[in-house]
Amino acid sequence: MLDWRRWNKADRTLCCAFFIFLLALAWHLQARGNPWANGFLFCAEAALVGGIADWFAVTALFRKPLGFPYHTALLPRRRDAFVKASVTMVQKEFFSRSKIFHHIERLHLLPMLLSYLAQQQTKEQALHRADHYLRGALLRQDSARQASVLAQGMRASLGGIAPEQVLCACSRWLRESGRDREGLACLSRILRKRAAAPETREAIEKQLEEYEREKTQETAFGSLFSSLAKAVGLVDLEEAAALMQKRLITLAEELGMQDSPLQEQVLGLFYEQVEILRKEQAFQNFLCDLKGTLLDGLPLEAIIEQLLQNMRTQLASPGEVGSQACIPALRPRLQELLSQEYDRLLALMETNGNLHHTVEHFLYDMLARSALHAQTLVGIIVQDVLSRLTDEQLNRLVYDKVEPDLLWIRMNGSIVGAGIGLLLYLLLLLAQRS
Structure with missing residues (x-):
């Protein structure tokens, strides 16, 4: 038994039109010649015919109504054209270039990227990957080859430095860093220790x-005077040596005192002599010869290769400690350096206008290219999905999207048919009376 509640409104309208037609036909047979009965039957016939015609037309889009094979089941017959049109619609309408670019322009990509990169978890992951990559790159390097390249570069760089530039740089570094005063303080401690030793007094x-011996032996009077002075105790060499030792200790202590007159005097004399030496051509030639001898004689390749081997050993076994750990602070220092550069990069991206513009342009360009590539992929996906659907699934997919409109088309067939039938019947009556 058919369930009336499961029927859609178009089927109910068509069923009502059929029953109304039966009622009109019965009234027409009962009251022949009655214009009202004839008009009612005329309208009912038109409504029923219009409803059946539109039902046939709508049904013919998806299947064969009543098995009629000609120009029916249009969607299954033309599914290839439908799939192609759907792909074109998705690519050109839903994901058109203008819409893609319009949505991309509304995004604030760089602030989003900076916010993501500023997260601690993101920073830790990025630093971990960078550390892993650098470790792998260093471990894969040929130590001997890299040592040779670095040694050649160091020799070329050091060979191009003038000796006077080295002296100026060293002098400036000693002044600015305070190492000159630290050196004098260290020298003061050494001198005081040596001056206070008994061997110094002796x-x-x-x-x-x-x-005394040299002076007294020069003349007989000097020898006599020396003997007389010793006899009466006027000359005590031991006491004089003790006093001189005490004075040496005092001078050594004063040399190490911060900003003492003696320290300032020694430093001034030192820098004055350095400036004099810097201008002497003979000293410059000596430094050039010394530099060439050192650069040619130093085994830079062996030193650098050993250093690289130590670095590789430490990177390969970062947990090893003790005498086997060649560079125990390498890994922490490398991680600290990466962290500093990461923070510096974020700061530059926020403050540097040129870098800000470059990164933002790169992000928009990359996203736009990816979106345009995805436009083609979306079309391929839509085509693949629609091609896999059966005829029934394809019919259901389309019908579900336009069902209300199709139902109203069928209902309008009965409604418009009844109206046209009434209009035609009135025209017939007017024609008969005229």
């Missing part, structure tokens, strides 16, 4: 005795 005393 050496001074011997020098005084030698000096």
Whole structure:
């Protein structure tokens, strides 16, 4: 038994038109010649015919109504053209170039990227990948070849530096870093220790005795005076040596005192002599010869290769400690350097206008190219999906999207048919009476 509640409104309208036609036919047979009965039957016939015609037309889009084979089941017959048109519609309408670019322009890509990169989790992942990549790149390097290249580069760089530039740079570095005063302080401690040693006093005393002997032996009067002075205790070489040792200790301590007059005097004399040496051609020639000898004689290749081997050993076994750990601070320093460069890159992307524009342009260009490539892929996906559908699935897919409109088309067939039937019947009556 048919369930009336499961029928759509177009089927109900057509069924009502059929029953109304039966009622009109019965009234017409009962009351022949009655113009009202004839008009009612005329309208009912037109409504029924219009409803059946539109039902046939709508049904013929998807299947063969009542098995009629001619120009029916249009969608299954022309599914290839439908699929092609759907692909074109998706690519040209839904994902057109203008719409893609319009939506991309509304995105704030660089702020989104900076916000993502500023997250701690993102930073840790990026640093981990960079550390892993650098470790792998360093471990894959040929140490001997790299050592040879680096040594040649160092020799070329050092060979192009003038000796006077080295002296100026060293002097400036000593002044600015305060290492000159630190050096004098270290020298002061060494000198004080040496001056306070008993051997120093003994050496001074011997020098005084030698000096006294040389002076007293020059004349008989000097020898007599020396003997007389020793006899009465006017000359005590041991006491003089002790006093001189004490003075040396005082001078050594003063040399190490920060900003002391002696320290300033020594530093001034040192830099004055450096400036004099810097201008002397003979000293410059000596430095050039010394530089050439050192560059040619130093085994830079072996030193650099050993350093690279130590780095590779440490990178290959970062957890090793003790005497086997050649460079124990390499991994932490490398990670610290990567972290600093990561933060510096983010700061530059925010503050540097040229870099900001370049990165933003690159992001928009990359996204636009990806979207245009996806436009083609979307068409391929749509074509593949629609091609896999059966005729029934394809009919259901299309019908579900336009079902309300198709139902109203069928209902309009009955409604418009009834109206046209009424109009034609009135025209017939007017023609008969005229």
